[in-house]
Amino acid sequence: MSEPKTDPAPYNPSHPDLFKVHFQEGDYSSSLRAARSFKAGENICHIGGYPVTSKTWRTVQSGIESHFELDSDLVYVNHSCEPNVIFDISSENKEDWNVRAARDISEGTPLEYFYPSTEWDMDRKFICNCKTKTCIGKVEGARYVTIKELEARGFINRHIIGLAYSQDAMDNTRDPLRIR
Ligand SMILES: C[S@@+](CC[C@H](N)C(=O)[O-])C[C@H]1O[C@@H](n2cnc3c(N)ncnc32)[C@H](O)[C@@H]1O
Numbered sequence: 187m188s189e190p191k192t193d194p195a196p197y198n199p200s201h202p203d204l205f206k207v208h209f210q211e212g213d214y215s216s217s218l219r220a221a222r223s224f225k226a227g228e229n230i231c232h233i234g235g236y237p238v239t240s241k242t243w244r245t246v247q248s249g250i251e252s253h254f255e256l257d258s259d260l261v262y263v264n265h266s267c268e269p270n271v272i273f274d275i276s277s278e279n280k281e282d283w284n285v286r287a288a289r290d291i292s293e294g295t296p297l298e299y300f301y302p303s304t305e306w307d308m309d310r311k312f313i314c315n316c317k318t319k320t321c322i323g324k325v326e327g328a329r330y331v332t333i334k335e336l337e338a339r340g341f342i343n344r345h346i347i348g349l350a351y352s353q354d355a356m357d358n359t360r361d362p363l364r365i366r
Pocket of ligand 1: 213214215216217243244261262263264265266310312313314315316
C-alpha cells in the first residue's frame with residue numbers, strides 16, 4: 187500500500203517587507219525580488235546561516251575551506267555578471283555579514299549577486315543567462331575568472347581576493363612571461 191500524500195509545507199517568507207521569492211516552473215528558475223526599493227549602498231539585511239562540511243549548489247563560501255547554508259530566502263538570489271546586490275561576508279564577525287544594494291533597486295526587481303565574489307570553485311557550474319554586456323559566460327567560481335574581471339565587479343570578498351592573488355603568484359612563478 188502506498189504512503190498517503192501530504193501537502194508540502196506552505197511557503198513562509200523570511201523577510202516579507204524586504205523581498206519575496208518569485209516561484210517559477212522549471213529547474214532552478216525561481217528568483218528573489220525586491221518587495222520595496224533600495225538606495226545604492228543601503229544595507230538590506232543580515233546574512234545568516236549554519237556551517238556545513240561540504241559545498242553544494244546552494245551553499246555560500248565564507249573562507250578558504252568553509253561553507254555555510256543560508257537560513258533564509260536569500261538562497262533564491264541568482265547570479266548576475268552585473269549584480270545589483272553584494273554579499274559582504276568579509277568580516278571575521280558574522281554579525282557584520284550583510285547584503286547591500288550595489289545600486290538603486292526598484293520594487294519588483296530580481297536581486298542578484300556575483301557568485302564568484304564568494305565562491306572559488308563551485309560545486310555545480312552553469313551557463314549564465316544574465317545577458318549583460320560583461321557576462322563571463324560559464325559561472326564556475328573565481329578560480330576561472332581573471333583578477334581583472336574580478337576587480338571590475340567592484341566588490342569581491344577577502345577570501346576570494348586572497349585565493350586569486352595566490353593562484354596568480356603561483357602561475358607567474360611557473361611562467362614569468364605570462365600576462366593575466
Ligand atoms: C542557489 S540557486 C538560486 C535559486 C535558483 N534559481 C532556484 O530556483 O532555486 C543557484 C542555482 O540557480 C541557477 N542560476 C542562478 N543564477 C543563474 C544565472 N545567472 N544563469 C543561469 N542559472 C542561474 C543555477 O542553476 C544555480 O545552480
